[in-house]
Amino acid sequence: MPTVVVGFRLGHTVTSRQVTVLVTETGVLHRSHGPYGQPPQLDPPKIPLRSADPDLPWMKREHILTGPISRLRELHATATEKGYTQVLIAPACVRLDVEEHPLPPAAQNPRRARPHPELTAAFIGTAPGTAQPLDTAVEEFRTALGLPVRPRDATRRPGRAHVPPRTEALLRTLAQGTPIASASRPAVGWTVTPRSVTLRVGRTAETLDRSVVLELQAALTAWLRFTHPPTP
Numbered sequence: 001m002p003t004v005v006v007g008f009r010l011g012h013t014v015t016s017r018q019v020t021v022l023v024t025e026t027g028v029l030h031r032s033h034g035p036y037g038q039p040p041q042l043d044p045p046k047i048p049l050r051s052a053d054p055d056l057p058w059m060k061r062e063h064i065l066t067g068p069i070s071r072l073r074e075l076h077a078t079a080t081e082k083g084y085t086q087v088l089i090a091p092a093c094v095r096l097d098v099e100e101h102p103l104p105p106a107a108q109n110p111r112r113a114r115p116h117p118e119l120t121a122a123f124i125g126t127a128p129g130t131a132q133p134l135d136t137a138v139e140e141f142r143t144a145l146g147l148p149v150r151p152r153d154a155t156r157r158p159g160r161a162h163v164p165p166r167t168e169a170l171l172r173t174l175a176q177g178t179p180i181a182s183a184s185r186p187a188v189g190w191t192v193t194p195r196s197v198t199l200r201v202g203r204t205a206e207t208l209d210r211s212v213v214l215e216l217q218a219a220l221t222a223w224l225r226f227t228h229p230p231t232p
Helices: 066-081 116-126 134-144 165-175 210-227
Strands: 003-012 016-024 029-035 088-097 188-192 197-201 206-207
Touching: 003 066, 003 116, 003 134, 016 066, 016 116, 029 066, 029 116, 066 134, 066 210, 088 116, 088 134, 206 210
Parallel strands: none
Antiparallel strands: 003 016, 003 088, 016 029, 188 197, 197 206
């Protein structure tokens, strides 16, 4: 039975290493890496949290592929930031003539899934060479599985997202050119200005670029949600 996957393969020209990541229609994430021309090293497959912990009430409202697709995006961004900028296989949705291993039952610890090198090998041998962004490949993946995708309407202006009052107040502060800083503490702190974000530890300070700030924001949002999951 064919398996629908979405994935990519990036290379690092300096170290001559590659990383391949793909997500299957059941939400299992497969990652492999290694030197060019050598058999890749396979990481243990990542089972979607909803399959591993189906009784979590806050997970029941989330589609099983939401987390794996988000992780796929994170791995693509992280690899690019680490120098994996050579596109060996552009992001693509592919239907593979390989039957995916079934997930182990909950009684056998579903986090211990078997590596599936045939899936990665089939993806490498089947994926087209068409260059396209990851978002396009993800949309094709969702469409192939009958899942909703965002409508593309270039003539429609997106509505303004709801902004919490506290954020609105801080936006006005930055618009006035006034920095926003953490409470005065001798050990650690942070400062946000209209131009930069700076972290401070003791007398040492470091300014973060935009990509790092975005990653930090995503991590903090995930932490807040993880520690205080939304009520059902």
